[in-house]
């Protein structure tokens with residue numbers, strides 16, 4: 396069970412990494428487009444810099460930004476050329492008929508692939524069979540259409556486990572803390588979470604109440620005001 400950071404923001408990534416819990420980072424073109432406009436390869440290098448500053452060795456996913464298969468392969472190669480010094484680089488390729496050939500080609504070149512934008516059991520199975528190292532199921536977007544996203548995760552989990560396939564399930568498209576909990580309980584190997592939720596995941600009003608009481612009681616006993 397792992398949590399990834401779903402962000403390309405250097406401050407958010409830094410704040411999460413310094414707290415020790417993240418096991419990877421995922422980005423996509425929309426997430427990158429929220430950062431200051433500039434050379435995206437340099438920005439991705441800066442993300443690697445933050446990872447290395449804290450001594451982590453964790454996967455970083457970057458996504459191709461074309462819909463044409465031959466351009467996807469070229470973009471993946473370009474990412475590897477500029478960022479390949481980081482051994483845990485993964486290239487995200489969306490699921491699709493022509494995209495399966497992209498996945499196969501990248502794996503043939505020994506490039507790790509995270510097959511993204513999967514909304515269904517059959518898409519996840521096809522991605523795994525084509526050789527993806529990770530399949531990303533989009534929890535929130537599956538629910539948008541009225542489907543049971545946890546059920547999809549459970550089905551994929553069951554098949555991967557029964558066949559012993561070495562593919563990890565990433566659940567993304569998180570909209571609520573409950574999505575994180577449900578995805579983990581349904582068998583996701585990884586949930587990639589927008590950083591805004593992490594702090595909330597540590598908080599509870601009864602925790603605040605308990606801590607305040609403990610500190611207050613002991614301060615009174617010490618004869619100090621807290």
Ligand code: E4P
Nearest residue numbers: 401421422423531567568569
């Ligand atoms: C996962 O890797 C994606 O970056 C992400 O979670 C996309 O989700 P959203 O666009 O539905 O928020």
